[in-house]
Amino acid sequence: MQIFNMTYNWKGVLSKRAETKYIILHHRGGCGDALSIHADHLKRGWSGIGYHFYVRKDGSVFKGRPIGTVGAHCTNYNSLSIGICFEGNFENEVMTDVQIKSGRELVAYIRQLYPKAEVKRHRDFSATACPGKNFVFEKISKGVTQMTIEEAMEIVQAKAGLEDETIEFLLCYKYGEELFCKLAEAMR
Ligand SMILES: [Zn+2]
Numbered sequence: 001m002q003i004f005n006m007t008y009n010w011k012g013v014l015s016k017r018a019e020t021k022y023i024i025l026h027h028r029g030g031c032g033d034a035l036s037i038h039a040d041h042l043k044r045g046w047s048g049i050g051y052h053f054y055v056r057k058d059g060s061v062f063k064g065r066p067i068g069t070v071g072a073h074c075t076n077y078n079s080l081s082i083g084i085c086f087e088g089n090f091e092n093e094v095m096t097d098v099q100i101k102s103g104r105e106l107v108a109y110i111r112q113l114y115p116k117a118e119v120k121r122h123r124d125f126s127a128t129a130c131p132g133k134n135f136v137f138e139k140i141s142k143g144v145t146q147m148t149i150e151e152a153m154e155i156v157q158a159k160a161g162l163e164d165e166t167i168e169f170l171l172c173y174k175y176g177e178e179l180f181c182k183l184a185e186a187m188r
Contacts, residue, residue: 001105003053003061008038010048014069020114022081023107024074025140026051026122027090027131034062037085046072051085053106059098061106067113077125082110082117090132103140155184 028037033056038049049064050072056062064085065071073083086103088095095103107119119141122130131137157167170180 001059001061001102001109003063003106003109006034006063008035008048008064011042012047014047014065016068017070017079019080020082020117022077023110023114023117023119024077024081024083024122024125025103025119025131025135025137026073026083026085027135028054028085028087029089029091029130029132031057031087034064037064041072050078051083053082053084053110054087055084055099055103055106056087057096057099059096059102061102067110074122074125081120082114084110086131086135088132090134091129092132092134094134095136100136100139103136104142107140155187156180159187 034049034054037051037054041050042048047065051064052067052069052071054062054064064083067082070079071081071083072078073085074081084103084106086095086099088099111117111119121135121137122128156162157164162170
């Protein structure tokens with residue numbers, strides 16, 4: 001995933017965000033480039049594009065507000081969150097595979113910078129359909145780790161000195177993939 005830099009003319013001064021508890025996912029409810037969002041948000045009287053990232057249908061990712069500043073995307077939570085917007089309206093469209101992939105990688109990247117941030121949907125905080133009923137939340141929010149199960153097995157094996165068979169048993173019959181990945185992550 002490549003993140004494209006953008007140059008925006010901000011209205012006023014953006015303030016620094018002191019806390020990052022959430023990564024909040026949105027859909028745009030329409031189409032167009034990042035500059036068109038910037039223009040829309042300026043028209044609303046905001047400083048400019050309110051999201052920190054924008055993931056287009058072709059999988060390209062663009063920067064919005066600088067990641068450490070307060071955004072304008074979720075009432076009452078802007079000073080606590082990073083906002084990612086996905087191009088499209090997922091109440092009536094479906095996401096493209098490349099868009100899902102980039103979204104997952106972007107979430108993983110942001111989680112490396114803010115490991116405690118929880119991934120949420122806009123509608124978890126406000127009376128809105130955003131990011132839409134067809135938004136692939138599970139897959140994208142689990143971008144929390146990009147580690148494959150094979151990588152997780154290798155790490156656990158190396159650090160804990162367990163046999164292949166033991167690991168496979170724990171993985172398949174006892175604990176399942178998710179816990180195993182968490183364990184591997186913790187051992188890194
Ligand atoms: Zn939203």
